[in-house]
Amino acid sequence: MRIQAASRSPCRVGIYYCNAWVLLRNPPTPCGEECAIGGVSVDRSSGFGRRCVSFRRRLTTSCATRRRSAAPAVFREMLSQLPINFRAFTFIDIGSGKGRTLLMASDFPFRRIIGVELLAELHQIARENIRRYKNEHQQSFAIESQCVDAREFEFPNDPLVLYFFNPLPQSGMKTVLSHLEQSLKACPRDAYIVYHNPEHRSLLESSFLREFASAHQYVIYRTVRIDG
Numbered sequence: 148m149r150i151q152a153a154s155r156s157p158c159r160v161g162i163y164y165c166n167a168w169v170l171l172r173n174p175p176t177p178c179g180e181e182c183a184i185g186g187v188s189v190d191r192s193s194g195f196g197r198r199c200v201s202f203r204r205r206l207t208t209s210c211a212t213r214r215r216s217a218a219p220a221v222f223r224e225m226l227s228q229l230p231i232n233f234r235a236f237t238f239i240d241i242g243s244g245k246g247r248t249l250l251m252a253s254d255f256p257f258r259r260i261i262g263v264e265l266l267a268e269l270h271q272i273a274r275e276n277i278r279r280y281k282n283e284h285q286q287s288f289a290i291e292s293q294c295v296d297a298r299e300f301e302f303p304n305d306p307l308v309l310y311f312f313n314p315l316p317q318s319g320m321k322t323v324l325s326h327l328e329q330s331l332k333a334c335p336r337d338a339y340i341v342y343h344n345p346e347h348r349s350l351l352e353s354s355f356l357r358e359f360a361s362a363h364q365y366v367i368y369r370t371v372r373i374d375g
Contacts, residue, residue, distance in 0.1 A: 216247040216312060217343050221364060225341050226255055228360045228367055229308065233257050236337075237305040238287075241297045241323060242314020246273030249290050256286040258305060263297050270294035298322040302330040307338040313346050320347050328355050331370055338370040 217225070233256045240248045243262025252260050264270045273292035293300070298319055315323065331338060342351060343365045351368055352358075359369040 216244070216251070219251055221343075222248070222251050223254070224362075225343065225365050225367065226252070226308075229339055229341075231306070231308070231337070231339070233287075235306050236308050237261060237303055238308045238310065239263060239302070240310045241300075242312065243273060243292060244269050246276045246290075246292055248310060248312070249273065249277065249292065250280050250282070252310075253280075253282070253285045253287045253290055257308070258287075258289070259303070260287055260290040261303075262290075262292040263295055263300050264292055265294070265296050267294050298326070300326070302327060304330075304334040304336065306336050309338065309340045310343070311340065311345075312343040317347050317350065320350050324350060324353070327370075328353075331355065335372055340368040340370075342366050342368065 216222075236257055237259040238249075238252045238255070238257040239261045240252070241263050243249055243264045246262055249260050249262045262270075262273055264273060270292050277290045277292065297315060300323070309327070311320075327338070339359065340351065340356065342348070345351070345366050348366060351366070355371050356368040357371055358366060360367040
């Protein structure tokens with residue numbers, strides 16, 4: 148694909164080239180693949196989310212990354228490590244795509260489950276998936292997808308479990324973590340970050356985070372109480 152740079156601003160051209168590198172390195176999952184959550188077929192080739200997002204649309208999006216989610220067994224392993232009362236915590240998936248992780252999280256009795264997704268196409272698919280989802284193991288029913296740039300998302304004043312599966316480039320991760328720190332200063336509360344396949348692990352080794360648990364595929368951090 149040729150990028151006509153002459154009529155673009157230097158910033159926009161930089162976004163195009165950065166996103167092209169990300170998408171060539173992690174090509175979007177093709178339509179027609181099938182996965183299941185708790186025996187329910189989700190996305191791709193079933194009745195859920197038949198639409199796909201074009202390469203051009205991802206290329207022109209400032210936070211383009213491949214949307215991925217954990218295998219159900221790994222996801223349950225990660226969340227089972229958390230020593231929390233789930234009913235008091237809100238689960239947030241940054242870069243929630245079509246909502247697969249949100250549905251897996253509903254097997255735990257979270258107070259609320261929120262997906263943060265930039266692409267409107269994926270957000271609409273997630274909303275439909277949430278509406279149609281039924282599972283005998285489901286314990287949380289307050290599930291929503293928000294179409295918003297993660298860098299501008301306002302964290303609710305609840306105890307939090309944040310899930311990251313490399314949803315953002317390094318600069319975007321820095322911004323989200325900075326906003327989280329500011330939110331915790333304004334309203335001190337417990338928060339955990341579940342970071343799956345932690346490519347930018349060094350960013351989370353900060354003054355307000357402490358490593359809580361880790362395995363080959365993931366690291367879990369717990370926030371240190373911050374005084375405003």
